[in-house]
Amino acid sequence: LRRDPHEVEYIQSVQEVVHSLEPVLVKNAQYVHILERLLEPERMIVFRVPWVDDRGETHVNRGFRVQFSQALGPCRGGLRFHPSMNLSIAKFLAFEQTLKNALSPYKLGGAGGGSDFDPKGKSENEIMRFCQSFIDELYRYLGPDQDLPAEDIGVGPREMGYLFGQYRRLAGHFQGSFTGPKIFWSGSTLRTEATGYGLVFFARLILAEMNKELKGLRCVVSGAGKIAMHVLEKLLTCGAIPITISDSKGYLLDEDGFDYVKFSLLRDIKVQQRSLRDYLKSYTRAKYFEDAKPWNERCDIAFPCASQNEIDQPDALSLINSGCHIIVEGSNMPCTPQAIDVLRKAKVLIAPAKAANAGGVAAGEIDTNQEYNFMQWSAEDFESKLQETMKQTYERSLKAASDYGFMKENPEALVHGGNICAFLNLAQAMSDQGCV
Ligand code: NDP
Numbered sequence: 001l002r003r004d005p006h007e008v009e010y011i012q013s014v015q016e017v018v019h020s021l022e023p024v025l026v027k028n029a030q031y032v033h034i035l036e037r038l039l040e041p042e043r044m045i046v047f048r049v050p051w052v053d054d055r056g057e058t059h060v061n062r063g064f065r066v067q068f069s070q071a072l073g074p075c076r077g078g079l080r081f082h083p084s085m086n087l088s089i090a091k092f093l094a095f096e097q098t099l100k101n102a103l104s105p106y107k108l109g110g111a112g113g114g115s116d117f118d119p120k121g122k123s124e125n126e127i128m129r130f131c132q133s134f135i136d137e138l139y140r141y142l143g144p145d146q147d148l149p150a151e152d153i154g155v156g157p158r159e160m161g162y163l164f165g166q167y168r169r170l171a172g173h174f175q176g177s178f179t180g181p182k183i184f185w186s187g188s189t190l191r192t193e194a195t196g197y198g199l200v201f202f203a204r205l206i207l208a209e210m211n212k213e214l215k216g217l218r219c220v221v222s223g224a225g226k227i228a229m230h231v232l233e234k235l236l237t238c239g240a241i242p243i244t245i246s247d248s249k250g251y252l253l254d255e256d257g258f259d260y261v262k263f264s265l266l267r268d269i270k271v272q273q274r275s276l277r278d279y280l281k282s283y284t285r286a287k288y289f290e291d292a293k294p295w296n297e298r299c300d301i302a303f304p305c306a307s308q309n310e311i312d313q314p315d316a317l318s319l320i321n322s323g324c325h326i327i328v329e330g331s332n333m334p335c336t337p338q339a340i341d342v343l344r345k346a347k348v349l350i351a352p353a354k355a356a357n358a359g360g361v362a363a364g365e366i367d368t369n370q371e372y373n374f375m376q377w378s379a380e381d382f383e384s385k386l387q388e389t390m391k392q393t394y395e396r397s398l399k400a401a402s403d404y405g406f407m408k409e410n411p412e413a414l415v416h417g418g419n420i421c422a423f424l425n426l427a428q429a430m431s432d433q434g435c436v
Contacts (some may be wrong), residue, residue, distance in 0.1 A: 001039065007088035009308060013095055014039060016340075020419035023404045035436075036428045043067040043089060047137045049115055051130045054123050065113035065136050066094035067147050071429040073107040073407055074145050076364050078152030080114035081159065090114065092308070093152065096332045099422035100354040105392045111147050117156050131162035139170045150176050150364055151305065157192060162422055188380045191363040193296045194304070194408045196230025196330070197383065200238060200361020201390040203301060203328045209408065215239035218257075220247045220299040220324070223306035224270055227330045227357070230305050236260060244294035245276065246306065252276040254286040258268055288333040305330030313338040320346045329353035349411040355393045355418045364391035396421050 001011055012106050019023075025031050033401065046064040052058055061260070062388025064087055068077045077097035080089070117130055135343045141147060151160060180216070190197070207213055217240050221228050224245045235242045239256035245266065254262065262283065277288045295302065296313060296318035304310050310331060311319070316339035319327070327335070328351040334348075335343065343350060362385060366377060376384075395422045398408050401417025410416075430436075 002284055003087075009088045009092040009333070010095065012309075012337065015097065015337070016415075016421045017095075017423070020421055024420055024423065030431075031423075031427055034430050035423070036421075037067065037430065038426060039095075041066050041068045041387060042070060043092060043141075044087070044091070045089060045113075045138065045141055045189075049117065049128070049130065049134050049137065050186075050271075052131045053126050055237045059115040059129070061115050062092035063113070063115045064088045065111060065138055065141060065147070065149075066110040067111045067141070068094035068098040068108035068109070069426065070146075071426055071433060072102055073109050074143075075109040075111035076101060076149035076150060076361070077111035077147075078360075079149045079155045079159075079163070080112075080152040081117045081119050081151075081154035082114070083116050083118045084206075085114045085116045093332060096354060098356050098426070099419065101361055102400055102422040102425045103354055103393055103396060103418050104358050105389060105396075106361060107367045108361065109147075110125070110363070111149075112152075113149070114152065114155070117154075119159070124158075127159065128162045131159055132166040135163050135166040136169065136293055139167050142167060143171070147402060148364070150360060151192065151226065154158045155216050163208040172190060180406070190377075190379060190386075191360070192226050193230045193233075194359040194363035194382075194386055195357050196227045196232075196359070197234045198362070199231050199328055199330050199356050200240075201225070201359070201387050202356040202394060203326065204238065205301075205391060205394045206326060206328075206349065206351055206414075213238075217241065217300040217301060218243055218298060219301045220244045220294050220297050220312060220322075221303045221305060222251070222310060223304070223331070224276065225305070226267070226307035227268065228303070229270065231305055231330060232258060232263060232266070236263060240301075243299065244295050247276060249275070250277075250288060250292055252279055252286060252288050252295065253297055254279075254283060256285065295355065296322055296326075298322045299324050303328050303330055304334035306334075308329055308333040309336050311339045313342055315339060316342040316348075319343075320348065325349060327351065328356050330357050331363040332357070344412060347411045350415050352397075352415045352418050355372035355397050355414055355423065358393050359386055359390065362386050393418075400424065 047063045049061040049063045093112030097112050101108040101110045144264045219240050219242045224247045232242050244251050244253050295315040302324045311334050326349045332353045397414045397417035400421035401413040406416045
C-alpha cells in the first residue's frame with residue numbers, strides 16, 4: 001500500500017478488511033505474508049479507449065480492468081462507467097469483489113474495472129461505439145476461464161449487450177456470455193434484479209434472527225438505479241414501507257410510503273431520464289430535497305444503494321437520531337471510516353456489502369456455469385436459488401465470526417465474519433498453490 005499512497009478508496013477498503021482480520025493474523029503469522037501477496041492484484045490493465053461521437057469528433061477515455069485474484073477460479077466482477085472512475089476505484093471494486101466471491105458458495109476469482117466515460121447525455125450510437133472500442137482492447141484478456149464482466153454503475157443491460165456483441169465477434173465464439181439479463185444470450189432471467197432482491201432477502205434473514213419481519217418497517221433507500229429500484233420493488237412484495245429514493249441531484253420523500261402504482265411512476269420517470277421532482281406532480285404530499293441525502297428521515301432500516309462513501313460521519317449521526325438500527329449495504333463500501341466508528345458506538349447492525357449485495361454472484365454463476373448454461377430458468381426457480389445463496393452467505397459469515405469470538409449479538413459480527421471467511425478461503429487456495 002505504501003507504493004500507492006494516493007489510492008484512497010483502495011487503501012480504505014483494505015484497512016476495513018485488515019481490521020476484521022486482526023484475530024486471524026494474531027493466531028497464524030503466516031497469513032500476514034499471504035495477505036501481503038493478496039493485496040497486490042494479479043493483473044492490472046489500463047488502456048486507451050478512443051471513440052467517435054455523432055458529430056464525427058474523436059474522444060479518448062481511459063479503460064481499467066483489475067483481475068485481482070484467480071486463486072479460487074476465473075474472475076468475475078463489475079464494470080463501472082462514470083467520470084470519477086480511476087485505478088484506485090477499480091482496485092477497490094476488484095478487491096471487494098474478490099472477497100465477495102470468496103465468501104459465496106461458488107468457486108470464483110474477483111475482478112473490477114470500467115472507464116471514466118460518462119454515458120449520461122450520450123446517444124445510443126455513441127454508447128455502442130464506446131462499448132465496442134472498450135472491448136476491442138479488453139477482449140484478449142476475457143473469456144469464461146479467465147474473466148467475465150458484469151454490471152455496475154453506468155453499465156446495465158444495454159451496455160452489456162453492446163459489450164458482449166463485440167466480444168463475441170472478436171472472440172469468434174458464443175460461449176461464456178457476460179453476466180447479463182437478456183434471455184436470448186444468457187441463462188438467467190433475473191440477472192439485473194438479483195442484487196436488489198438479494199439485499200432484501202438478506203435483511204429478512206437478519207430480522208428472522210430477531211424474531212421480526214420486514215412487514216410494516218419504514219425503509220430509507222438511496223440511489224435510483226438498478227440496485228435501488230429492485231430493492232424498492234422487493235420491499236413492497238414483503239410489505240415493508242419504503243419512503244425515499246435519491247440520485248446525484250437530491251432525494252425524494254413520500255411519508256405515506258411508495259406502493260406499486262407509485263413505484264411504476266418512479267420507474268417511468270427513471271426510464272425517461274426525468275427528474276425525481278416530477279413525482280410531485282402526481283403526489284403533492286411528497287417532498288423533494290435538492291443536494292441532500294435521505295439519512296435524516298425516520299426509519300427502521302437503511303439501504304444505501306448509490307455509491308461508495310455516501311454515508312459520512314454527520315450522516316451516520318442523522319441515521320442514529322432517526323431511529324435506524326440496521327444498515328443493509330447495497331453500494332460497495334457506503335460508509336466512511338468515521339461513519340463506521342459512530343455506528344459501531346451506537347450498536348447499529350451492519351449487513352456488509354460483501355455478503356448482502358452478493359445476489360449478483362448467484363446470477364453470474366447461473367449464467368456461466370456449464371451445468372446451467374442455455375437452461376431457461378423460471379423466475380420462481382431463480383428466486384429460490386438466490387434465497388439459498390443469500391442464506392449460505394449469511395450462515396458462512398456468522399460461523400466464521402463465532403469461530404473468532406464475534407458472537408452473533410455483536411452488531412459487527414457479519415462484517416468481521418464475512419471478511420474472515422472470505423480471506424481464509426483465499427488464503428487456503430493461495431497456500432496450496434505455492435508462491436504464484
Ligand atoms: P446505477 O448506475 O444503475 O445507479 C446508480 C444510482 O446511484 C443512480 O441513481 C445515481 O444517480 C446514484 N449515484 C451514483 N453516484 C452517486 C453519488 N456520488 N451521489 C449520489 N448518488 C449517486 O448503478 P447500480 O444501481 O448498478 O449500482 C449502485 C451501487 O451498487 C454501486 O455502488 C455498485 O457498486 C453497487 N453494486 C452494483 C451491482 C450491480 O450488479 N449493478 C452489484 C453489487 C453492487 P445519478 O443517476 O444521478 O448519477
